[in-house]
Amino acid sequence: MDLVVVGVDGSPSSLDAVQVAAAEAGARGVGLRLVHAFVWPSVHLPPGGPPWNPAMARVRESVDGTLIEAEERARRAVPQVSVVREVAVGEPLMVLEIESRTASLVVVGSRGLSAFGSLLLGSTAVHLAAHGRCPVLVVRGRPDPSGPVLLAVDGSPAGEGAVEFAFAEASLRGVDLVALHVWNARSERAHEGPGDPLNAVADIEGLRQDEQRLLDGIVTPWQERHPRLAVERRLMRSGVRPALIEASRDAQLVVVGARGRGGFTGLLLGSVSQALLHHAQCPVAVVRASERLGPQGGE
Known part of the structure; x- marks a missing residue:
């Protein structure tokens, strides 16, 4: 299907990319897909402990907050744009490459976070431009x-x-x-x-x-x-x-x-x-x- 995909990690660069992606989706008359990818932290539960960990709840809160902020940014830029949120567990580069197989355009920022949730750390934007299956727009x-x-x-x-x-x-x-x-x-x-x-x-x-x-x-x-x-x-x-x-x-x-x-x-x-x-x-x-x-x- 035709849609514009944007990688979101909460960094200023990725939020700039959201704004550009919203404009691209609006001009094309297609939907906007906000994608946040991360590697789930390894958790070792002690014997007899609860089957959950407070860190997991904090991860979920962080992800939800990041995507809510991104959607608000998109709707401020293009109020009529149709927005879908997607959370994927996996290496961000692999997730976005898979997303590019069905997208008309993938938009990413040029820099990302250096801690949890990073989508664009180091040369990821260059790697995606090399491996993406559709045009890749790097916002810089x-x-x-x-x-x-x-x-x-x-x-x-x-x-x-x-x-x-x-x-x-x-x-x-x-x-x-x-x-x-x-x-x-x-x-x-x-x-x-x-x-x-x-x-x-x-x-x-x-x-x-x-x-x-x-x-x-x-x-x-x-x-x-x-x-x-x-x-x-x-x-x-x-x-x-x-x-x-x-x-x-x-x-x-x-x-x-x-x-x-x-x-x-x-x-x-x-x-x-x-x-x-x-x-x-x-x-x-x-x-x-x-x-x-x-x-x-x-x-």
Whole structure:
């Protein structure tokens, strides 16, 4: 079923994620699912003791209070949103990965608690972005509420899902889309000016035209599907990661594909995706190529 899932652990970061998730659910016209996951503490009862422990009651009170606060935050943001609470016993990453199999979007904060109930301790947000079965939106930074949706265009087949998601998201939000394609001739480090050693051995203008054609070829079909959406095509010769991080300062959301390879978690996301998750100035949506996207905002 189509719904937006948000991970809740009571931290300020997760409550910010609840507010964003409520807005996403409202724009899509779907329900919002608040998920709190934790590992049940081990309890060793003494012989002849009562079959309960005061610590368990305190855990339940803490969980209930966390979800009540999260629901109040969601309803303040979007009063008409339909909210469902879910408490799951298990590793938070595994619980949210399972939730992502039936969700149209999973939203999490960039930082969580370091004690009981932690959903986003350490690199959990990065792990979920790598393993999630639907787009994952990590709430971080200070987004510009009047800014555009920023799409990182890389031209790879793995990035097609990100393009589709970004166009739909900009349409849902009613904001402009900036399709940014950052290219360099050799490496992340760009050389500019007449002293550029590459200028002596390569046709820089020819390379630039090739990159422009790549950008146009990716954007044009989707722009035709969204004729009322204002789209800026931006081509930049620079280091990919620093250029996207800098551009995120003026955006309300960055959308990027996951290009990593291999079976280890750190390799399931490309270096650009990981850099944005750690350093972007606004929320980041990571979209894997095989993911089922949510409701589209086509016109």
